[in-house]
Amino acid sequence: MSTDPIRSEGEEPDGWEELLRSMLGGPAAEEAIRALRASGVDPAAMSQAAGLPTDRNQLMLMISQMQQMLASGGGDPVNWRVAHDLARQTAHAGGDPTVTASEAQQVRQAMAVADLWLDTATELGPAGGAQEAWSRADWVERTMPTWKRLSEPVAASVAAALADVVRSQAEHLPPEAQAMTADAGPVQGMLKQLGSAVFGMQVGQAVGTLAREAFGPTETGLPLVEDRAAALVPANVAEFGDGLDVPTDEVRMFLAVREVAHARLFAQVPWLRAHLLGIVEAYAREITIDVEAMEEAVRGIDPTNPEQLREALSGGVFALEQSPAQQAALVRLETALALVEGWVQEVTGKAVAPHLPHAVALQEMLRRRRAAGGPAEQTFATLVGLELRPRRLREAAALWSALDAERGQAERDALWSHPDLMPAPEELDDPSGFVAGRKAARAAEEDVDAALAAILDGDDAPGDDAPDDGSDGPGGVPGEDTQDEDPRRD
Numbered sequence: 001m002s003t004d005p006i007r008s009e010g011e012e013p014d015g016w017e018e019l020l021r022s023m024l025g026g027p028a029a030e031e032a033i034r035a036l037r038a039s040g041v042d043p044a045a046m047s048q049a050a051g052l053p054t055d056r057n058q059l060m061l062m063i064s065q066m067q068q069m070l071a072s073g074g075g076d077p078v079n080w081r082v083a084h085d086l087a088r089q090t091a092h093a094g095g096d097p098t099v100t101a102s103e104a105q106q107v108r109q110a111m112a113v114a115d116l117w118l119d120t121a122t123e124l125g126p127a128g129g130a131q132e133a134w135s136r137a138d139w140v141e142r143t144m145p146t147w148k149r150l151s152e153p154v155a156a157s158v159a160a161a162l163a164d165v166v167r168s169q170a171e172h173l174p175p176e177a178q179a180m181t182a183d184a185g186p187v188q189g190m191l192k193q194l195g196s197a198v199f200g201m202q203v204g205q206a207v208g209t210l211a212r213e214a215f216g217p218t219e220t221g222l223p224l225v226e227d228r229a230a231a232l233v234p235a236n237v238a239e240f241g242d243g244l245d246v247p248t249d250e251v252r253m254f255l256a257v258r259e260v261a262h263a264r265l266f267a268q269v270p271w272l273r274a275h276l277l278g279i280v281e282a283y284a285r286e287i288t289i290d291v292e293a294m295e296e297a298v299r300g301i302d303p304t305n306p307e308q309l310r311e312a313l314s315g316g317v318f319a320l321e322q323s324p325a326q327q328a329a330l331v332r333l334e335t336a337l338a339l340v341e342g343w344v345q346e347v348t349g350k351a352v353a354p355h356l357p358h359a360v361a362l363q364e365m366l367r368r369r370r371a372a373g374g375p376a377e378q379t380f381a382t383l384v385g386l387e388l389r390p391r392r393l394r395e396a397a398a399l400w401s402a403l404d405a406e407r408g409q410a411e412r413d414a415l416w417s418h419p420d421l422m423p424a425p426e427e428l429d430d431p432s433g434f435v436a437g438r439k440a441a442r443a444a445e446e447d448v449d450a451a452l453a454a455i456l457d458g459d460d461a462p463g464d465d466a467p468d469d470g471s472d473g474p475g476g477v478p479g480e481d482t483q484d485e486d487p488r489r490d
């Protein structure tokens with residue numbers, strides 16, 4: 001006689017049953033299987049719909065791999081071991097050549113020259129950090145801490161929404177199933193582990209893909225490293241140069257100037273890094289899930305129909321809702337990133353113009369790369385749901401160019417001294433109006449300064465035209481020197 005109360009005599013264990021036992025443990029898995037069958041769900045049909053292997057050895061291998069993946073997650077909303085390993089694997093796909101001594105020397109030399117050229121194009125001094133050549137794996141290792149900071153709030157928001165959906169759906173299940181889906185129940189624990197692993201895979205895939213295309217740590221417009229390092233990835237620089245009718249040395253030099261310009265900006269403007277990352281974090285923390293859409297999708301799924309499962313997962317089960325606060329944060333981020341990239345484009349163009357014959361063509365190639373939705377935009381969309389609009393870049397570049405032409409590069413760069421001086425989104429739409437407005441404000445400020453200086457110096461002060469009768473005004477003592485008591489003369 002069978003000792004299993006939920007399996008008939010001679011019945012082989014089902015794939016879903018084995019999977020549940022591996023993740024929940026024996027007693028909890030038995031309760032889950034009872035609840036499934038009590039609610040009319042056939043575990044065997046679920047196994048077939050999910051495509052689980054029918055061969056027991058293959059099934060055990062898959063379960064073992066899943067157990068290892070889940071065990072490595074810890075309590076984080078993202079399984080960072082999975083993210084790290086997958087990012088390294090993705091970055092290495094197709095090859096990740098080790099940086100040779102010759103390549104490293106070429107990069108360092110290019111960046112040293114870039115600093116000299118930039119001295120004539122900006123008032124912001126050198127970053128003062130290391131100038132390095134990275135492999136794609138180096139790019140993953142050095143930028144992963146910042147990706148962790150940016151993506152964890154999103155994962156936490158989605159995990160909380162998924163837990164709410166499970167709890168709401170459990171209201172229609174038997175009491176024993178409801179107990180399992182409680183906050184401390186085994187189902188919630190399993191979902192947290194699975195969600196952590198899924199997000200780890202998502203982050204790892206995105207970071208690894210970007211590592212294969214990014215020229216350096218500022219490719220996204222964000223400072224992805226905390227120190228003042230500037231770096232180039234020679235393998236990615238070489239791939240970008242392939243097919244261009246431009247010498248390799250010139251391509252490397254152009255990209256080195258851009259990278260060093262980014263490094264100068266983030267090093268010499270202390271508030272900028274925290275400002276940019278803070279906007280992204282604020283946006284990500286407020287991400288909410290359309291719970292009603294998720295519940296409707298889950299409620300309508302027939303677990304025996306694989307096509308329905310596929311359509312549900314790809315058709316907006318995890319639809320994001322964008323709050324007014326997020327919309328405002330998105331506008332601020334778009335504006336800030338456009339100003340960063342526009343400034344870099346402006347100073348790079350000035351720095352390389354006397355030296356690189358193909359500078360204009362290379363600038364246009366990069367502009368098209370961004371406008372087509374390059375890896376930076378795709379990575380933002382994957383990790384935090386942000387769709388950046390490259391059109392802002394052209395407007396920002398026009399604004400910096402107009403400021404330079406009208407007021408000079410010293411006043412242009414002085415805008416970075418405080419975030420309150422930066423152009424607002426509506427001012428970015430009208431570069432000429434912004435420059436004219438700042439010019440008028442500067443003239444008014446100079447008039448006020450001149451008037452104040454005249455008052456403090458005693459020139460043209462009220463009463464200076466009155467005849468001197470030897471007294472100091474009403475109540476004064478003739479001939480008494482009260483100069484030190486006059487606050488205007490202090």
